[in-house]
Amino acid sequence: MAENLEVKVLDQVVVRFSGDSGDGMQLAGNIFSTVSATVGNGISTFPDYPADIRAPQGSLTGVSGFQVHIGAGKVYTPGDKCDVLVAMNAAALKTQYRYAKPGATIIIDTDSFGPKDLEKAQFATEDYLGEMGIDADRVVACPMTQMVKDCLADSGMDNKAMLKCRNMFALGLVCWLFDRDLNLVANFLREKFAKKPAIAEANIKVIQAGWDYGHNTHSSAINVYRVETKEKTPGRYMDITGNKATAYGFIAAAEKAGLKLYLGSYPITPATDVLHELSKHKSCGVITVQCEDEISGCASALGASFAGALGVTSTSGPGICLKSEAMNLAVIMELPLVVLDVQRGGPATGLPTKSEQTDLLQALFGRNGESPMPVMAATSPTDCFDAAYQACKIALEHMTPVVLLTDAFVANGSGAFKLPDITKLDAINPPYVPEELKGKWTPYMRAENGTRYWAVPGREGFAHILGGLEKDSNTGAISTNPENHDLMTRLRQQKIDNIQVPDLEVGGDAEDADLLIVGFGSTYGHLHSAMDELRQKGYKVAQTHFKYLNPLPKNTAAVLTKYKKVVVAEQNMGQLAGYLRMKVDGFVPYQFNQVKGQPFVVEELVNAFEEILKK
Amino acid sequence: MSYTAQDFKKGQPRWCPGCGDHFFLASLHKAMAEIGVAPENVAVISGIGCSSRLPHYMATYGMNTIHGRAAAIATGAKVANPDLTVWQVSGDGDGLAIGGNHFIHANRRNIDLNMILLNNRIYGLTKGQYSPTSPRGFVSKSSPYGTVEDPFRPAELCFGARGHFFARCVATDAKGTVEVLKAAYEHKGASVTEVLQNCVIFNDHCHDVVYNNEGRKKNAIYVKHGEKLVFGENNEFGLVQQGFGLKVVEIGKDGYTIDDVLVHDAHCEDNTLQLKLAMMTPEDGFPIALGVIRDVEAPTYDEAVHAQLAEVSAQKKYHNFTELLETNDIWEVR
Ligand SMILES: Cc1ncc(C[n+]2csc(CCOP(=O)(O)OP(=O)(O)O)c2C)c(N)n1
Ligand code: SF4
Numbered sequence: 001m002a003e004n005l006e007v008k009v010l011d012q013v014v015v016r017f018s019g020d021s022g023d024g025m026q027l028a029g030n031i032f033s034t035v036s037a038t039v040g041n042g043i044s045t046f047p048d049y050p051a052d053i054r055a056p057q058g059s060l061t062g063v064s065g066f067q068v069h070i071g072a073g074k075v076y077t078p079g080d081k082c083d084v085l086v087a088m089n090a091a092a093l094k095t096q097y098r099y100a101k102p103g104a105t106i107i108i109d110t111d112s113f114g115p116k117d118l119e120k121a122q123f124a125t126e127d128y129l130g131e132m133g134i135d136a137d138r139v140v141a142c143p144m145t146q147m148v149k150d151c152l153a154d155s156g157m158d159n160k161a162m163l164k165c166r167n168m169f170a171l172g173l174v175c176w177l178f179d180r181d182l183n184l185v186a187n188f189l190r191e192k193f194a195k196k197p198a199i200a201e202a203n204i205k206v207i208q209a210g211w212d213y214g215h216n217t218h219s220s221a222i223n224v225y226r227v228e229t230k231e232k233t234p235g236r237y238m239d240i241t242g243n244k245a246t247a248y249g250f251i252a253a254a255e256k257a258g259l260k261l262y263l264g265s266y267p268i269t270p271a272t273d274v275l276h277e278l279s280k281h282k283s284c285g286v287i288t289v290q291c292e293d294e295i296s297g298c299a300s301a302l303g304a305s306f307a308g309a310l311g312v313t314s315t316s317g318p319g320i321c322l323k324s325e326a327m328n329l330a331v332i333m334e335l336p337l338v339v340l341d342v343q344r345g346g347p348a349t350g351l352p353t354k355s356e357q358t359d360l361l362q363a364l365f366g367r368n369g370e371s372p373m374p375v376m377a378a379t380s381p382t383d384c385f386d387a388a389y390q391a392c393k394i395a396l397e398h399m400t401p402v403v404l405l406t407d408a409f410v411a412n413g414s415g416a417f418k419l420p421d422i423t424k425l426d427a428i429n430p431p432y433v434p435e436e437l438k439g440k441w442t443p444y445m446r447a448e449n450g451t452r453y454w455a456v457p458g459r460e461g462f463a464h465i466l467g468g469l470e471k472d473s474n475t476g477a478i479s480t481n482p483e484n485h486d487l488m489t490r491l492r493q494q495k496i497d498n499i500q501v502p503d504l505e506v507g508g509d510a511e512d513a514d515l516l517i518v519g520f521g522s523t524y525g526h527l528h529s530a531m532d533e534l535r536q537k538g539y540k541v542a543q544t545h546f547k548y549l550n551p552l553p554k555n556t557a558a559v560l561t562k563y564k565k566v567v568v569a570e571q572n573m574g575q576l577a578g579y580l581r582m583k584v585d586g587f588v589p590y591q592f593n594q595v596k597g598q599p600f601v602v603e604e605l606v607n608a609f610e611e612i613l614k615k
Numbered sequence: 616m617s618y619t620a621q622d623f624k625k626g627q628p629r630w631c632p633g634c635g636d637h638f639f640l641a642s643l644h645k646a647m648a649e650i651g652v653a654p655e656n657v658a659v660i661s662g663i664g665c666s667s668r669l670p671h672y673m674a675t676y677g678m679n680t681i682h683g684r685a686a687a688i689a690t691g692a693k694v695a696n697p698d699l700t701v702w703q704v705s706g707d708g709d710g711l712a713i714g715g716n717h718f719i720h721a722n723r724r725n726i727d728l729n730m731i732l733l734n735n736r737i738y739g740l741t742k743g744q745y746s747p748t749s750p751r752g753f754v755s756k757s758s759p760y761g762t763v764e765d766p767f768r769p770a771e772l773c774f775g776a777r778g779h780f781f782a783r784c785v786a787t788d789a790k791g792t793v794e795v796l797k798a799a800y801e802h803k804g805a806s807v808t809e810v811l812q813n814c815v816i817f818n819d820h821c822h823d824v825v826y827n828n829e830g831r832k833k834n835a836i837y838v839k840h841g842e843k844l845v846f847g848e849n850n851e852f853g854l855v856q857q858g859f860g861l862k863v864v865e866i867g868k869d870g871y872t873i874d875d876v877l878v879h880d881a882h883c884e885d886n887t888l889q890l891k892l893a894m895m896t897p898e899d900g901f902p903i904a905l906g907v908i909r910d911v912e913a914p915t916y917d918e919a920v921h922a923q924l925a926e927v928s929a930q931k932k933y934h935n936f937t938e939l940l941e942t943n944d945i946w947e948v949r
Contacts, residue, residue: 038948233948234949235947237945238940238945262694262695281939282928283927284936289694291720296720299680299684299687300687300691303678303687303688303691304692306678307699326681326688329681419940419945420940422937457655457658457676458655458696462655463674463676465670466677477671478671
């Protein structure tokens with residue numbers, strides 16, 4: 001390293017890789033985050049890909065971004081704005097610069113800023129930096145395309161294949177900027193492309209070229225940064241997205257329960273990756289059926305549960321609407337079923353690739369009749385594993401459908417996942433009907449906690465019929481008796497109310513906060529960061545967060561009514577706030593509601609909460 | 616172990632007196648006993664409608680579910696638990712209107728389901744609206760001036776969805792019904808059995824031409840694989856091929872002899888003539904075909920799913936969650 005080079009040590013840094021959809025920004029970002037995690041940094045990533053998948057190359061609507069946040073300690077969000085923006089073409093610079101902090105370092109490929117590119121990106125002049133108000137001193141501008149071609153000239157690769165390595169040049173530059181050990185990167189690539197060593201070596205060569213370029217030409221002008229590692233939790237880790245973690249949670253739960261996993265699903269963004277992931281793992285006994293529609297996905301999963309498997313169905317908003325009727329059937333038949341809703345934006349098809357928390361009330365109440373159903377929401381990409389696992393446990397042990405809410409933000413985002421030990425995961429014990437009840441058993445007879453027993457077809461002496469029509473609580477025969485219906489309604493409600501969920505935990509100034517921040521699901525990290533910042537500013541602030549939404553934790557009322565001020569912050573128009581008001585007498589919170597299809601911005605949260613604190 | 620019809624009976628059916636569903640149920644009990652699968656290994660799955668009440672009267676495992684979704688639910692049950700013998704029961708509204716999508720896809724996938732379609736050409740449970748099998752111009756509560764749409768013909772839909780088994784019976788004809796039910800069970804893959812069933816309340820006489828013995832003698836032809844396609848009280852008529860179609864002839868007249876009469880081939884892959892048979896109606900001067908019209912072996916979805924599980928399992932090195940984790944890029948933080 002050159003002597004005149006100054007290495008600045010940072011607590012955390014955010015890098016945003018952006019380019020055309022096909023530019024491989026996600027791979028570059030993933031490698032960077034994984035390599036950082038390898039040395040013990042905290043990581044959080046977020047892909048922001050275009051809704052228009054087939055947008056023309058170089059156009060404004062075709063830009064995709066991948067943001068990586070690395071920290072010396074734990075990081076809770078992918079970060080509001082970036083310290084370094086990689087823009088592989090003019091359109092990327094145009095659309096992504098708004099995610100850059102003032103003073104951020106900008107890395108661009110000048111070969112993609114020709115007159116045609118500038119025109120496509122709707123720049124008026126050739127002075128694109130001037131038009132954006134970017135100080136040229138902050139820009140690492142290099143002819144990446146040409147340099148990649150030169151670097152790979154004698155590799156025997158064709159033009160197209162060479163251009164695919166452009167992302168690695170950018171990655172090399174970023175690695176230089178952050179003083180990352182290229183050996184780690186090289187090892188990673190050699191493993192990833194174990195079957196295609198030539199590709200691995202070409203990529204490594206380009207990364208080295210990017211690193212060298214930064215080192216040789218910019219080392220005097222731009223600082224190199226290092227994010228040191230503060231606290232480490234020892235263990236073995238992998239990088240995991242929320243959707244993959246969800247799929248893994250299902251696989252682990254089925255195995256723990258000793259059941260086959262059956263997924264019935266119909267493709268829909270952003271839930272499809274769960275179908276993709278599970279479809280790969282047939283060697284673990286996972287059955288996936290790509291159904292003709294969501295109705296069938298849900299109905300067939302329910303049929304699978306009836307037949308003795310763990311039935312799971314995955315979808316996103318519009319698909320949930322279609323599944324409602326079959327979910328209700330699962331409620332009245334009292335069979336296990338897990339319904340995954342990876343929430344996306346807007347009513348109808350709305351914003352397919354964007355994230356919202358707008359299905360909460362639908363999950364809780366969006367069905368005909370009194371239809372209580374446990375609802376959970378995962379709080380981070382890695383938490384999707386635990387949430388999925390617990391959702392299965394509740395479904396199987398309480399004979400009920402369960403809705404698991406994630407959203408595009410946690411589903412596509414990733415984090416470092418500490419490999420779980422399956423022997424240490426909670427046991428899952430479905431209430432199979434005991435053999436000694438043979439002859440006495442009726443289908444709606446209940447165990448002590450109010451749960452119906454499960455008699456799986458094939459067991460002699462327990463043949464029975466379930467159905468969507470109301471049943472007599474004693475005999476299990478169809479019944480329209482008013483008292484019986486009232487009783488069955490209460491029994492179904494009681495069964496859900498009896499489910500034990502962990503108490504709410506309060507973080508921050510739990511004893512004497514002037515403001516309690518409340519949220520649910522995927523906003524955990526942003527709200528946590530906002531609390532941290534407010535506390536650093538000297539305020540007394542606490543945070544609590546809902547992962548279990550039905551039934552609510554037992555201490556909900558106690559926690560919510562303990563503080564002077566409470567703000568419920570959510571990415572919808574106030575669904576959680578309204579629900580809590582319904583459940584907790586006299587609870588009137590402040591509300592922070594934002595429905596932009598984008599993750600919260602911590603800075604905006606801090607400002608909004610500060611205003612509430614000052615009131 | 617051998618069973619009697621009694622072993623499959625449960626409860627007191629609540630259909631209207633005279634409803635065709637009663638007759639069919641009795642035949643199903645009998646067929647189940649003759650098939651001899653233990654009641655605990657049978658699941659009967661229905662949607663909603665009068666006919667979909669049927670599982671309540673079976674001493675097997677069963678589900679009376681939601682309108683139109685029986686085929687989808689049965690699909691999950693069979694694929695998850697291929698050891699079960701799964702019967703799926705629907706009315707014409709349940710199976711072909713709201714459940715049309717599931718019906719065609721279950722056929723296309725060829726899941727080993729025994730699908731029963733109780734066709735009374737009306738919505739019974741909701742008290743008398745026209746159904747997707749009601750004829751054009753049909754007057755009902757929801758079509759007081761007659762319908763202005765054409766009906767589905769179940770066979771055509773099944774064949775169009777690349778179905779491999781189609782049979783037809785009349786609810787009141789116990790012998791014919793038991794026979795096709797047994798054949799449906801024997802068939803590996805999706806089977807569709809259309810049951811002509813009379814709704815005495817809302818669409819009485821809808822199948823009169825074949826509903827009693829007399830009618831069947833005149834207007835029905837019992838088809839049987841490998842046998843001549845002859846019919847009539849004394850088998851005096853036969854079906855011959857003419858051009859691209861079929862033609863009814865009187866044997867010994869106009870120069871036609873028994874040698875000209877077609878032999879039924881239910882196993883023929885090419886479904887052209889089977890479809891022609893299935894589509895015959897008295898209105899067009901043909902008898903109604905009863906019996907197993909198409910019965911062709913083909914790979915079943917449920918078997919294929921499990922064969923693929925086994926095959927992939929043999930290839931891959933990981934077989935449980937712990938091994939699966941190890942397939943990822945892992946790093947260690949010390
Ligand atoms: C989603 C839904 N839509 C409508 C109904 C009302 N419904 C119940 S049964 C039925 C028609 C039944 O007709 P069919 O399937 O022909 O059976 P049948 O009663 O004639 O045996 C209808 C429309 C329902 N239960 N659920
Ligand atoms: S209404 Fe018709 S179909 Fe329904 S039970 Fe009565 S006769 Fe049978």
